[in-house]
Amino acid sequence: MSDLPKRVFSADVPQFKQNGGVLPDTEDTELTAFLDDALQEIYSKSEVPPPCPFCKSTNTGLASRPHARLPLPSFLCRTCRLRQFNRVTGTPLMRLRAAKLPAFIHLLSQQMSYAEAMRRLGVDYTAVENWTKKFRTWLLQLDPSGKWEARVRLGIKVRPHIQCPYCGLEGEKHFSAFLVGQRAIRCPDCNRRFGLKNAETMIQKPAELKIFYEPSSDSKIVPPCGRRPRS
Ligand SMILES: [Zn+2]
Ligand SMILES: [Zn+2]
Secondary structure: OOOOOOOOOOOOOOOOOOOOOOOOOOOOHHHHHHHHHHHHHHOOOOOOOOOOOOOOOOOEEEEEOOOOOOOOOEEEEOOOOOOOEOOOOOOOOOOOOHHHHHHHOOOOOOOOOHHHHHHHHOOOHHHHHHHHHHHHHHHHHHOOOOOOHHHOOOOOEEEEEOOOOOOOOOOEOEEEEEEOOEEEEEOOOOOOEEEHHHHHHHHOOOOEEEEEEOOOOHHHOOOHHHOOOOO
16 A cells, blocks of 8 residues: 555645635645546436446436436436436435535645635534545545545645754654744754744755644544434
8 A cells, every 4th residue: 555646735834824814725626627527427417327336237227307306317227126326326425415515626635624624615524524534435436546535635634744953853843833934843842943944954854744633534533323424
């Protein structure tokens, strides 16, 4: 798994807005365009039957045209005859609120907290968390190389790894508030606060940003009572 594409973060993006400022736009428009195409395909009103999501047979036909109550066409499979399906059936996006997803995909690649995404979309934490998780799973299904999934940054938090220019401590440092024109970091050992760019100049080595918090990785999520809320 070590040859999976690397997630890239910028040290210049603050985790939160400071003093009423605005967060820089860090949208990866290529990922948005890729997801936009994929969404249009599964929410298409085309009545041309797709393969069966259960048995993969192409011996399928139209079961019902789109109508007011069911806005997507449904299909049936003449091979397994399991049950009617549409193009969303069998994808991780099943049962998600389709109306908010086109706005959500603009945020998925951004170096942004869940709190900011909640505010912009007017939804709760569970929804942002659930959608992020579902889209990351879907991206890996659409492209198992992981190239697109590695462009997701929403909710993921990073910390700089750089030697402290004062006490020499190696490894993880904490981000602190912005200094003029650069992010400030704090050394957990000597407790000094300094600019990231200044530190890079002093020790003549770039800092490495490493993930320290991944809210959507399965290991961190404990669903309440095992229930899967509709979101
Ligand atoms: Zn089938
Ligand atoms: Zn130090």
